[in-house]
Amino acid sequence: MARKWAVFFREVESLLKRGFRFFLLGMLGVIFALGIPVLEIAQSREVSQTISPQATPQQLMERGRELYRRGGYSDYSEAAEILRQAGDIYAAEGNRLNQSLALSYLSLSYQKLGQWEEAQRVSDASLQLAGMGGTRGDRIARAVALNSQGHLFLSLGEAETAFERWQKAADEYQQLNDKEGKIGALVNQAQALEQMGYYRRSCNTLLQAIGAENPSCDEIKTEEDIKLLQNRLAAENNGGLKTIALRSLGNVLRAIGYLEQSQQILNSTWEVVSQTNSNTDKSLTLFSLANTQKALSKQQEEYGDNPTAQNYRDKAVQNYNQAITLAPSSPIKLLAQLNLFSLLRQSETNTKELQTLLAQIQSQMSEMRLSKPLVEARIKLACSLMQCEKLVQGETAELELVSIEEIDGLLQQALTEAETLKDARLKSYAIGTQGKRYEYFVPPQAQKQGETTTWEKAKTLTQEALELAVKSNAPELRYQWQWQMGRLLAGEENLEDAINNYTVAVETLDSLRNDLLAVNTDVQFSFRDNVEPMYRQFVDLLLQSADGNRDRLQSAIQFIDALQLAELENFLQCNLSVSNSGQLLDSAARIERSLNEITRDAALIYPILLPNRIELLFKLPARPLERHIVPISRIEVQENVTQLRGKLANPSSLAERLESSDNLYRWLIQPLEPSLETSTEIKTLVFILDGELKNIPLAALYDRATEKYVVEKDYAIALLPNLQTFDLEQKSAQRRVLATGVTEALTVENKNFQALEVRTELESISNLVSTQILLNSEFTQPRLKQELNIGPFSIVHMATHGQFSSNPQNTYILVYGSADSTGELIRSNEFDRLLRDRSPSTTIELLVLSACKTADGDNRATLGLAGLAVRAGTRSTLATLWRVQDDSTTQLMKQFYLEFIQNGLTKAEALHRAQKALLENLNYQNPTSWASYILVGNWR
Incomplete structure (x- = not known):
C-alpha cells in the first residue's frame, strides 16, 4: 500500500x-x-x-x-x-x-x-x-x-x-x-x-466528467464514435487529462462488457503515454489493456473461437510482462504479476514458468508494507493456486505448485493482517477462502466414512465469513459464502438447509446485478463462471427434493428460466426484466401466465440437463406441472448431440445418424408420449431447450420403434428461448410481406458469399400474399429502413446469407452494398435499431431468414437466433440451422405460405406440413433438405 x-x-x-x-x-x-x-x-x-x-x-x-x-x-x-x-x-x-x-x-x-x-x-x-x-x-x-x-x-x-x-x-x-x-x-x-x-450510469458520469457532447456509453458502439470522443479530448489541449480520462474510460467500458471498445480506447491511451517519460502511466495503461485482453480471451473461448482466444491471451501475457518491467512501484508490479499468474494458471502453462513467477510474486509481497491491497493480493494468490474458478464449477484442481500447508499459511497470514487492519470485509474474504480450501481439498471418501472434522471446519469458517460479510455490508462476498454453505450442506445431503442457502444466495446475486453485462474478472460476474454453476446446482437440489412437492417443480422452472433469460440478457447486453416504464417485472407471475397461455392448445416440454440425468419437466392443458427423470449423463447427451449435428448433412452416414437421433428421441420425447396421447387438444409441442440441445433440429429425431421421424408424427414443433420474452397471444393481422433477397455473389469484410437462387422463392410468395420485393441492388440497408417505415408489413422475409452465433459480432444478415459485388453485414445491434425504428403501428408477426446458418463450432449459436428475434421485436422467427439447397427451400417456403396464409393454420402447423410435404418428395427425403428449419417464438 x-x-x-x-x-x-x-x-x-x-x-x-x-x-x-x-x-x-x-x-x-x-x-x-x-x-x-x-x-x-x-x-x-x-x-x-x-x-x-x-x-x-x-x-x-x-x-x-x-x-x-x-x-x-x-x-x-x-x-x-x-x-x-x-x-x-x-x-x-x-x-x-x-x-x-x-x-x-x-x-x-x-x-x-x-x-x-x-x-x-x-x-x-x-x-x-x-x-x-x-x-x-x-x-x-x-x-x-x-x-x-x-x-x-x-x-x-x-x-x-x-x-x-x-x-x-x-x-x-x-x-x-x-x-x-x-x-x-x-x-x-x-x-x-x-x-x-450501475455500470452504465458510472460510464455516463465519466463521459460527463471529460466533457463528451453526448455522455452516454450506449452511444459508444463503433470506431467512429471513439474517434469523436478522442477528438473531443484532443481539443482540450491537455495531455495529462487526456491520458487519465482515456484510461479511466477504457477500464469502465471493460466493466460494462464493451470489450472491443475498451481495447480501442486503451490502445489510444497507449499511443499517448508511449511518447512520454512516465513509466507509471505506461505500466498502468499496459496493465489495463492486458486486463481487457484477458477478458476478451475468456469471451472468445466461451464463443468457441479458440484461435482468437489464444491470440488475445498472448497479447495479454505480453502486456502484463511489459507492465511488470516498467512498473516503478511494488503495488502496480504486484497487481500485474497476480493477474498474469491467474491467466497462466488457467491454461496448460509450463510449471517452471509458473514457479518462477510465483517466486517473484512472493518476493514482491515481502517488500510491501501492511495494507489492504497486500492482504487482497495474498488471498487472490491463494485462490489462483487452488484454482477457485474451476472448483466452483465442479471441476477438479491439483496443487502441483505448492502444498496445502503453504496455502494455509498464506491465508492465515492474510487473516492476521486483516485483523490488524480491523477490516471486516478483508477478514470475511480471508476466512471464506479458508472455508473453500477445506471444502474442496478433503477426499470425498473421508467425508462419507465419518471423518467430518475438516468438513465441519469448512462450515464453521464459511458461517463466520458470512457473518462478517453481512456486518461489513459486502454483498459481493455474501452471495459467495451463502452459495458455499449451500454446497457444504448439500454434500451432507441436508437438502432443506442447502436449498435455503441457495435461495438467499440467488437473491443476493440478483440484488447485486441489474444485468449480467460485467465480464470484468475483478467484478467477479463472468456469466459462465459465477452465475450458471450456482443456478444449475440450485435447480438440481430443488428437483432432488421435488417428489410429491409441485411447488419445488415450479421453483425449478422459475430458476432455470431465470438462467435462460440471464444468458439471453448477457448476449443482448440489456435487461429484459424491466418494463418500458422502468418497473421491475415479476418473473414468477410472468412464468405462471406463460405456462397457462402455452398450454391452452399445446404441451410445454422443458428438458433440464444435469450432470447425471435429464429432468423432463412438462405441462399439458388443464394439468399441473409434471416431471420425468432420464438417468443419462450430460457427457453422453453432449456426445450424441455432437454426432447428430455432424451427421445430419452427410447422406452416407444414415446408420450412425439414426442411432444418435433415436437416442435423443428416447430421452426427450418418448417418455412423454403416454401423457401426450391422453390430451387430444394438443397440436404443438413447445420446447425450451437447455444447453447443447439448442443446436439440434427436433423434427429430425427418429423413433426406431415406428420408423418415423418426429416430423411425421401428429405434432408441430416450436421453440422458445425462455418463458418470459415473447408475446404468446394469438393476434389477427392483415398479412403483407416485405420480401428481400440477394441472387449475386458478394464480398464483404474478406468474406465471399456465393450467389443464391432465390428469385423463384420470392416470386412464389408474391403469388400467395401481397408482397413488396427488394432484390439485389434494391436490398440495401437505407432502402430496407425506408420500406419498413413506409409500409405496414406484418411479415419480413429475407432470402439472404446470414449467421447466428453466441457472439453478437458474428451474428449478421447480408444486404447489398453501395458498390457492385460488395455487400454489407447488418449485425445484431444494428438489426435491432433498423427494425425497431420502423413505424410502431404494425408489429412484425413473422421474420423469415431462409438462407442462414449457425456458426461452426459454437455450441450456443442459436442464442444469436433468439437474440436476433428479440432485438427485432418480432413475435416469431423462422430460420435455418444450416444452409439448405435453393430448390428445396423454394418448395418448402411455397408450401409454408400456402398453409399459413391461405389455409389459416398456425405458423407451427404450417411449417410442420411444409416439412412433411418435402419429406414425402423422393428428391428431398434426407433431413438435410427439411430438418434445418426451426420456428422460434409465438407459434400461433
Whole structure:
C-alpha cells in the first residue's frame, strides 16, 4: 500500500509541474486503474492564503500528509496522531476552516486504520466546522470534507450515501467555478455508481466528467464514435487529462462488457503515454489493456473461437510482462504479476514458468508494507493456486505448485493482517477462502466414512465469513459464502438447509446485478463462471427434493428460466426484466401466465440437463406441472448431440445418424408420449431447450420403434428461448410481406458469399400474399429502413446469407452494398435499431431468414437466433440451422405460405406440413433438405 500511494503522489507532483491541480489528478489517476479509493486531501493554496495558518500547525499538517502518502499501517497511525495535534492547535486558535481541513485528512487516516467510528466522528466535525458559509474558504473546506465523507461511506459499503456526498461536493466546486474540482467529484460519483452496480450510469458520469457532447456509453458502439470522443479530448489541449480520462474510460467500458471498445480506447491511451517519460502511466495503461485482453480471451473461448482466444491471451501475457518491467512501484508490479499468474494458471502453462513467477510474486509481497491491497493480493494468490474458478464449477484442481500447508499459511497470514487492519470485509474474504480450501481439498471418501472434522471446519469458517460479510455490508462476498454453505450442506445431503442457502444466495446475486453485462474478472460476474454453476446446482437440489412437492417443480422452472433469460440478457447486453416504464417485472407471475397461455392448445416440454440425468419437466392443458427423470449423463447427451449435428448433412452416414437421433428421441420425447396421447387438444409441442440441445433440429429425431421421424408424427414443433420474452397471444393481422433477397455473389469484410437462387422463392410468395420485393441492388440497408417505415408489413422475409452465433459480432444478415459485388453485414445491434425504428403501428408477426446458418463450432449459436428475434421485436422467427439447397427451400417456403396464409393454420402447423410435404418428395427425403428449419417464438 505504501508504494501504491507513493506512486500516486509522485504522479501528482509530476503533473503539478505541468500546471494541473493536485486535486483533479489525484482523483482521475487512480480510481479506475487500481481500484483504490481516490484521495482528495490537497489543501488549496487559496485556503492557505485566506486562512493564514501559523507555522507550527501548518508544519504538522504537512508532516501528517507526508506520512499518509507513505501509506504503511504505522505511517497512517503516526499521521493520525500528528493531524490530531494540528487540529487541536487550529481549534485553540479559532481557525475554523483549517481545523476543518485537518479533520478531513484525519478522517482519511482513521479510515485506513479501520477505525470507522473515529473516522465518522471527525468527519462529521469537519463538515460542521466548514459550516454553511458562502465564502470561498468555506466552500473549499466544505468540498474537501464532503469528499472525505464520500470515501468513508464508500468504504463502509454505503455507496448511495457516498454518491450523495460527492454530488454535494460537485455542487460546491460548481459554485467555485472550479472545473477540475467538479471533474474530480464526478469521477468519484462514477466510482460509487459502479459499486452500486450501475455500470452504465458510472460510464455516463465519466463521459460527463471529460466533457463528451453526448455522455452516454450506449452511444459508444463503433470506431467512429471513439474517434469523436478522442477528438473531443484532443481539443482540450491537455495531455495529462487526456491520458487519465482515456484510461479511466477504457477500464469502465471493460466493466460494462464493451470489450472491443475498451481495447480501442486503451490502445489510444497507449499511443499517448508511449511518447512520454512516465513509466507509471505506461505500466498502468499496459496493465489495463492486458486486463481487457484477458477478458476478451475468456469471451472468445466461451464463443468457441479458440484461435482468437489464444491470440488475445498472448497479447495479454505480453502486456502484463511489459507492465511488470516498467512498473516503478511494488503495488502496480504486484497487481500485474497476480493477474498474469491467474491467466497462466488457467491454461496448460509450463510449471517452471509458473514457479518462477510465483517466486517473484512472493518476493514482491515481502517488500510491501501492511495494507489492504497486500492482504487482497495474498488471498487472490491463494485462490489462483487452488484454482477457485474451476472448483466452483465442479471441476477438479491439483496443487502441483505448492502444498496445502503453504496455502494455509498464506491465508492465515492474510487473516492476521486483516485483523490488524480491523477490516471486516478483508477478514470475511480471508476466512471464506479458508472455508473453500477445506471444502474442496478433503477426499470425498473421508467425508462419507465419518471423518467430518475438516468438513465441519469448512462450515464453521464459511458461517463466520458470512457473518462478517453481512456486518461489513459486502454483498459481493455474501452471495459467495451463502452459495458455499449451500454446497457444504448439500454434500451432507441436508437438502432443506442447502436449498435455503441457495435461495438467499440467488437473491443476493440478483440484488447485486441489474444485468449480467460485467465480464470484468475483478467484478467477479463472468456469466459462465459465477452465475450458471450456482443456478444449475440450485435447480438440481430443488428437483432432488421435488417428489410429491409441485411447488419445488415450479421453483425449478422459475430458476432455470431465470438462467435462460440471464444468458439471453448477457448476449443482448440489456435487461429484459424491466418494463418500458422502468418497473421491475415479476418473473414468477410472468412464468405462471406463460405456462397457462402455452398450454391452452399445446404441451410445454422443458428438458433440464444435469450432470447425471435429464429432468423432463412438462405441462399439458388443464394439468399441473409434471416431471420425468432420464438417468443419462450430460457427457453422453453432449456426445450424441455432437454426432447428430455432424451427421445430419452427410447422406452416407444414415446408420450412425439414426442411432444418435433415436437416442435423443428416447430421452426427450418418448417418455412423454403416454401423457401426450391422453390430451387430444394438443397440436404443438413447445420446447425450451437447455444447453447443447439448442443446436439440434427436433423434427429430425427418429423413433426406431415406428420408423418415423418426429416430423411425421401428429405434432408441430416450436421453440422458445425462455418463458418470459415473447408475446404468446394469438393476434389477427392483415398479412403483407416485405420480401428481400440477394441472387449475386458478394464480398464483404474478406468474406465471399456465393450467389443464391432465390428469385423463384420470392416470386412464389408474391403469388400467395401481397408482397413488396427488394432484390439485389434494391436490398440495401437505407432502402430496407425506408420500406419498413413506409409500409405496414406484418411479415419480413429475407432470402439472404446470414449467421447466428453466441457472439453478437458474428451474428449478421447480408444486404447489398453501395458498390457492385460488395455487400454489407447488418449485425445484431444494428438489426435491432433498423427494425425497431420502423413505424410502431404494425408489429412484425413473422421474420423469415431462409438462407442462414449457425456458426461452426459454437455450441450456443442459436442464442444469436433468439437474440436476433428479440432485438427485432418480432413475435416469431423462422430460420435455418444450416444452409439448405435453393430448390428445396423454394418448395418448402411455397408450401409454408400456402398453409399459413391461405389455409389459416398456425405458423407451427404450417411449417410442420411444409416439412412433411418435402419429406414425402423422393428428391428431398434426407433431413438435410427439411430438418434445418426451426420456428422460434409465438407459434400461433
